[in-house]
Amino acid sequence: MRLRRASCLTCYWHEGEFVVHPYPGGTPTALHPAAAEVLAAFDDWVEPAKAAESLDHLTPDTVAEAVQALHEAGALLAEGSDEADRDEKVARRWQTWAPEASFFHYATQDVPYADLERAGGNRQGEADTTPVDTAVSAVDGPSHSMFTEYPDADRVLLPRRPADLRVPYEQVLYARRTHRDFTDDPVPLPTLATLLSTVFGPVDYIDSGRSALFRRTSPAGGSRQELDAYVGILNVTGVDPGMYHYNLREHSLELLSPGLGRDEVVRLGAGQDWIGGVAFLVVLTAVIDRMSSKYHTPRCYRVSLLDAGHLGQTFALTATALGLGPAQTGAFCDTPIAERLGLDNIGHTPLYVLAAGTPHPDPKWAPPRATLDTFRATTLR
Ligand SMILES: Cc1cc2nc3c(=O)[nH]c(=O)nc-3n(C[C@H](O)[C@H](O)[C@H](O)COP(=O)(O)O)c2cc1C
Structure with missing residues (x-):
């Protein structure tokens, strides 16, 4: 053979x-x-x-x-x-x-559901000393911090009066598009504040059986909320350009490093020109331990990526409802972004970049409509 x-x-x-x-x-x-x-x-x-x-x-x-x-x-x-x-x-x-x-x-x-919390993928010849616990909600693993905070940072406490979000659902859903053209009009601070609290803020707190967890407007695997929001400000009223962390418990922007230029944003966005025109970026980062301390299997890295997608969609819909033009990019320079945010890129690492600005009425990057010729050149079945 x-x-x-x-x-x-x-x-x-x-x-x-x-x-x-x-x-x-x-x-x-x-x-x-x-x-x-x-x-x-x-x-x-x-x-x-x-x-x-x-x-x-x-x-x-x-x-x-x-x-x-x-x-x-x-x-x-x-x-x-x-x-x-x-x-x-x-x-x-x-x-x-x-x-x-x-x-x-x-x-x-x-991976069987019951194995989600046991040591990931025991290899042949390795003893499994980790108890299997199918009562997923009863075991949180080692204690981890629920929130990321920078207590010593300078901060902007954000306004709490919500900007108007009462736009019909259907209108928001069909109006949402990825925008790549923006005007120079700054985004009002209450609009950014509403977007951040609606997408990333806690909605309520639950008892996991061992500790408190919070929930957001988006679903999140195990409600671990391992994703943090870092905000790059370029053009928002009343906030100096710079890199900030959104402190969701306090509803504040914690200043990590002052100054942010459009050229730098283009570089961080893997050289995409359009991204230099946004009013602000939101970098979603994963605190690995918040997820892995409970879910030991590497499959749960997938869950973090899925969680990022959920937050991205809620961000896009909320930004649309607020009259902003949302965008998102999977292409970005991970290591320079982590460095710029002061993240170790080990236990805390960037996953997804969202952005928004004031939509341009006459966009030049918007894709043209498909015509008869386009469909002729397409394999439809
Ligand atoms: C996960 C993800 C990654 C994306 N990455 C990029 C990107 O790197 N650059 C870009 O210009 N658009 C990016 N987009 C936007 C898509 O090109 C856009 O969603 C698609 O063309 C459909 O258009 P729509 O969002 O207006 O429906 C991304 C979208 C998603 C969901």
Whole structure:
């Protein structure tokens, strides 16, 4: 039987052990690091005995044992097998997204609900000493701080009288568009204050069974509220340009570093020119421990990304209702943004950049309508 190394395979050291982790569905298996050399001999379909010839510094028994373990783990695939067929299909379909995106996607699939709180993905040969607790709401893990605050920072206490949000739902939903053209009119402070409190402020507090959690206008996995809002001010009445943190408990903007220019915003926004025209940015950042202290499985990193999407949508709808033009970008320079915000980019890291400004009546970046010719050039089915 000829074997080949799986194309969808990630190897790493974890807690001192060398692990081969094929995906999708393969078993992460701790092996001797010589397994990497054995895998290297299976670049293409080959009989194990033939492959062993290039591994003549290892004993035949060692090679045979390693081949068996790698085959059982799914890191070596048999020619003509369903697993080999699937491996080829996954590798072809995910192409340039592999291995980073495909590995994360598949390695975090199919986690049973009851396992959400146990130690993430026990590898073969590792003992699981973490108790499984299916009563999700009863265990919060080690205590973590619910709020991020900068007690020593200078701050702007924000007005509490809400700007008018009473726009019909249907009108808001269909009026929402991503804006990339803005006027130079500053955004009034009460408008920004209403947007921040509506999207990021606490709505109420609940008892998780062990500690208090708060809820927002957006749903959030486990109500962990691991996402913080950092605000880059360019053109808002009564607030100097600079980088701030939105203190949601106090409803204030805490000054982290003064000054912010349009050129810098373009650089932080991965060189997108339009972003230099916004009145303010909101960087959503994840406090990893707030989520991982309860949910140990790496799958819950997905939940943080989903949480960011929910907040992004609530931001866009609320900004629209307030008469602002919202925008969002997945393209941004993570490390410079983290540095500019004074975040360590380890336990506290940027995930998503939202922005808004006064919408331009005659936008030049708005996409043109699709015409008959556009549809002619499109594969519709
Ligand atoms: C997660 C996400 C990331 C996005 N990233 C960018 C981006 O990097 N640059 C950009 O100009 N627009 C970005 N957009 C905006 C989309 O291009 C826009 O939503 C899309 O064209 C549909 O238009 P609409 O928002 O007006 O419905 C992003 C939108 C989302 C939801």
